[in-house]
Amino acid sequence: MKGYFRGGLGLLLHLIFFMFAFSVEAQKLSFVINCGTNSSVNVDGRSWTGDAAAGNNVTLSSPAGIEASTSVFNGDRVYEPLYRTARIFSGSLNYTFQVPNENYFLRLHFYPLVVDGYNVNESFFSVEANGLRLVSEFNAPGEIADKNQNLPGSEAANSSYSYLLKEYFLSVESNVVVVSFVPSKGSFGFVSAIEVVEVGDRLFDDSVRRVGGNGGGGALDLGKRGMETMYRLNVGGPSIRPSHDSLLWRTWAMDSGYMINADAGTVPNTKANVTYANPNDTVVAPLAVYESVRVLTNAGVMEKRFNMSWKLEVHPGFEYMVRLHFCEVVFDNANQRVFRIFIDNKTAADNFDVYARAGGLNKPYHEDYLDSMSSSSNTLWIQLGPDPTTGSAGTDAILNGLEVFKLSRSGNLAYVETYTNVNGKKASKSLILWIGIGAGIASIAILAATWVLVFWFCKKKREENNAKKGPPGWRPLFLHGFSTANAKGSSTNYQNTNGQNGTIRTGRRFTLAEIRSATNNFDESLVIGVGGFGKVFKGEIGEGVLGAIKRANPQSQQGLKEFETEIEMLSKLRHRHLVSLIGFCDEQNEMILVYEYMANGTLRSHLFGSDLPPLSWRQRLEICIGAARGLHYLHTGSDRGIIHRDVKTTNILLDEDFVAKMADFGLSKTGPSLEHTHVSTAVKGSFGYLDPEYFRREQLTEKSDIYSFGVVLFETVCARAVINPTLPREQINLAEWAMRWQRESSLERILDPTLRGDYSPESLMKFGEIAEKCLAEEGKSRPTMGEVLWHLEYVLLLQDTWLRSNAGEEDTVASTTLDESMHTIDETGHEPVVESDDAESSSKTDESRDPLDPMVVGADEFSQMLKQQGR
Known part of the structure; x- marks a missing residue:
């Protein structure tokens, strides 16, 4: 009897503990504001108060713009009462919320409503929250169009977005949240609805494991930085509406459309009986996220190299926190399912065992990772795959939920959509697209005319040169400003076409006859290397002395600049551990370099x-x-x-x-x-x-x-x-x-x-x-x-x-x-x-000089080195 009493008492205390946790969460502060009206509407189980209503605890700056409404609505009918109104402003506008010092989700809703006198397609504005820049040169219709264009196939087939929801995480230390809207010059802005929802301090930890590098921890420093929610996916399950995430009112989208191959992961029929091990985890994600799951398909194929892969478009140059949600719903012991996690093609975790980390079956667990995206990459890859190095019974992977958050840099979360021009530079704002098109057409016309003139001039010049010199090819080295030294060691300095003296370059000047003799008239059997410049031949350049003879291809311009760079560099350098340039040949439009021969190759x-x-x-x-x-x-x-x-x-x-x-x-x-x-x-x-x-x-x-x-x-x-x-x-x-x-x-x-x-x-x-x-x-x-x-x-x-x-x-x-x-x-x-040991190859006589000092070899020194016996 006592055992039953103790068991019942324990269950009662357990229930009281969870009820207390849920009641605390339910008491979280939230503002849900319907913009552009003084009336309230009920949407998704919440009452949205008009921003012009009395006693709504929200202060609007003056002037407050205009209250706009529309009778035309083509969006999600659930949100129709909320999105039929909006506040439009042509000057700066502030919303001020009095709040305790806590962490909050700020959500901004934009529905491009049709209003006489205002074309929302021409609306550009910026938004800040407590000094944190959220968006710059923001055009809601353009971003909605981009979102629909990039919508995964499975979602695009069933629906399209007519509104835009942007969610941000803020840490407030001033008892106030001030949301500032600033229209671009000559434009205007609008907002449909605003949410400020208290999060508490249990949703994010400040220390996060960093992907790549040494794999150590990285600090989010959320007290000074903000985050933007980029993706929130319910893996393996249907989308979850805010009303089914009643603690924080989040939206969870389906994941299948973001997978490279949706068939890579199957959704098991197992019904999970998920329970939170820690009441603090209730705020992390709703139970519905952990009750749905996706498991790797056929993990044994392709020599265990098959992964579940999600491809997510992000903004380059920012840091991202990736949160992965797990719940083991099949195996009831550790070391039965062990896998690897890759983020942005870097290993985030090896030997990942959900059961061991969560502490049991049907126990929710999440893991956070910090990753930095380069300024040239806008794709974030999330991949889970088998770890064949383990001895586990199952090497397939499992995932229940996926979230991606963008972290601010220098007080800025804004990313202006850009177009890349032919010079690789960025041109911001879709507004200048038409200007760019016009400029592009004009540029093409000018370039076409220029190329016609250049082509005509080059053709005429080539015909003149052909009449004088025979077949076309490389210009002689002296026309590039190169100076030569003859076989006797004397230096000849040529002027280039600009009348300036070329840089002195030393080495033996071979005749083409000598080169042909050394290579048996460029015998293909003597080729020891091939590059974009042409071929490298093995040849005898003296009595028993071998050389590597690099012949530029006269019919190709590839490698010309590199060829000239090599001449310039090697004629100035001499070191035991640098290949030596022996000489060159520039007769009959040939460009040939001769190096010391390296008998053992690469x-x-x-x-x-x-x-x-x-x-x-x-x-x-x-x-x-x-x-x-x-x-x-x-x-x-x-x-x-x-x-x-x-x-x-x-x-x-x-x-x-x-x-x-x-x-x-x-x-x-x-x-x-x-x-x-x-x-x-x-x-x-x-x-x-x-x-x-x-x-x-x-x-x-x-x-x-x-x-x-x-x-x-x-x-x-x-x-x-x-x-x-x-x-x-x-x-x-x-x-x-x-x-x-x-x-x-x-x-x-x-x-x-x-x-x-x-x-x-x-x-x-x-x-x-x-x-x-x-x-x-x-x-x-x-x-x-x-x-x-x-x-x-x-x-x-x-x-x-x-x-x-x-x-x-x-x-x-x-x-x-x-x-x-x-x-x-x-x-x-x-x-x-x-x-x-540089002295072994140096002709310096001053032993006090550092053997690593630079040395430009003189003609006499080179001629001594280049006697027929070679170096």
Whole structure:
């Protein structure tokens, strides 16, 4: 009997606890205002008070505009009583709500009603709330049209939007909510209804897990920032009206139309008996959200690479909080359903077990993630898929609800819809579209006339040149302002077409006859490389001396600028770890460059894709060190330095002794001047190696080379392509795949199998740390090339110590000393001094000079280097 009493008492207390929680929630403050009238209407179970009604606790500024109404209504009949009226204003208008200091949802309703004398299609205005800019140059009909145009297929087939609801989250610290409407110059604004609904402090936590980077926490800082609701989806179920979310009166849309493949997730027939484990969760989402669910279909197909994917259009350049709602409705034990979560193509969570996290079956649970969108991306991907690395019985995914919130930046949530012109710049406001069309037509006419004149002039000039010189082709180098040195070492300085002297460039000037002889008249069997500029031939340029002969294709303009850049760069640079330019040929409209021959080809050819024997771990370290020395010289060898811009394993060449040398300087750029931090330039480089910060901002720095070199390091240790679309989705990009294992201190799991037993575990660990630092999201967090070089040399020392130890030798003193030195540098942040062997290739006689200083080679020095015996 006592047991029954205790059980009944416990149930009673439990019910009282929940009833108290619900009663507290039900007492939340809310204002629901029907704009443009003094009367009230009942909509969705609530009484909406007219903004002109007495005693509504809302203050309107003066002048308050006009009260407008319409007899024409084509929208949702549920909202017809509310949307038949609106307030229209041609001057600034404020709504002031007296509220306690709390968190609130502010909802603004816009229905483009038809009113004599006002064309809402020409209405543009801005809105602020407590100083937070919500919208700028806002045109409600235009946004409604865009929303309908982008409406998912399943929704577009059944309905279309006739009104617009915009929802914002505000944290109030001044006992007042002031909503300010400001029409654009010469225009007007309107608003149909306003809601201010108290949220409380249990809906959002300030600390949220950040997607990407180191996966650490990110602060929402909602006390100073606002949020805009972008999406609120009931996954696997029907739409939910505000009346069925009676705590916060939210609208939940269907999710199926936003899925890439709706058939990827099925809706099980299981009826969930959901109960909240914590009464605080009642405000997070209504039970209806957790009672509907979508489960991954056929998780075993395609080698477990099948995902449920939602594609959501968002505004670029903002941070977004993604909230995922879960409730396990099938499995009654942990480790039975484990999956992965990807946000914006980045791993948000591995080994995700809803049952374990929620604490049981039919228990609601939600997880928040913070993600930053680049300024060039307007698509947010949410993907859930199997995690085949786990030992769980089920690897399919599950999801019940999805919300996306945009966070303000610098007090601004506004995003003006833009059109991109041919120059890539943004032109705001749909109002200027017609002006743009007119200007575009005029521009096309002018451009067409200009091109006709240019074409006629070029054709005439070409005909004159053909009559004088024969077949068309490259202009001789001196016409581009280049100066040459002949075989005897004397320099000839030509004037360019502008009458200015060209820059002095040194090297042997080969005759075309010599080039043809060296390449057996450009024998195809001697081709060792092909690029946009043309082909590279192996040729004998002296008695037993081999060279790499790059011949530009006379029939193509591709690569001309890069070709000239390479001449300019290599004729000024000389370093043991940079491929040397020996000379050139510019006869008979040919443009040919001659380099030192690199007998062992590219680093990539020794890593994968060929039958060459694999490189040892020590060889790979020496090659990476050599490449780092070459790049360090580029970055520091002149006042402004040089940024390579195309660092990759195919541009690291190996000579007969496997000495690494950087090659291909066609995309290189001189670094920024002292008063600048970067070089603004169009994005160029190789996919997979490209610095994401450079890609987003078009701001090139030396740290862009550091990122690319970090990819090279991972490619060297893993011996696989940096982009391989045939692999599972999470493995396609080597940088992302390797970083994941590196952060788990498990890089050896994806190590090149040929290295097994050939490396020091400690050296591999340090090597992985260097690569990870190189791939930091922000350039300022990456090391300099000097620091990378120093740490690579330390890794080599660790490997040599390990090899000697395995051979029975003792050599721990140097390792200990260097290890202590490295820790000192890490703590102080100072860059170590880099010892270099540049003197081996330098003709400098002043030993007091830094071997990493820049050196422009003179004609006499070059002629000594370029005797027939070669370098």
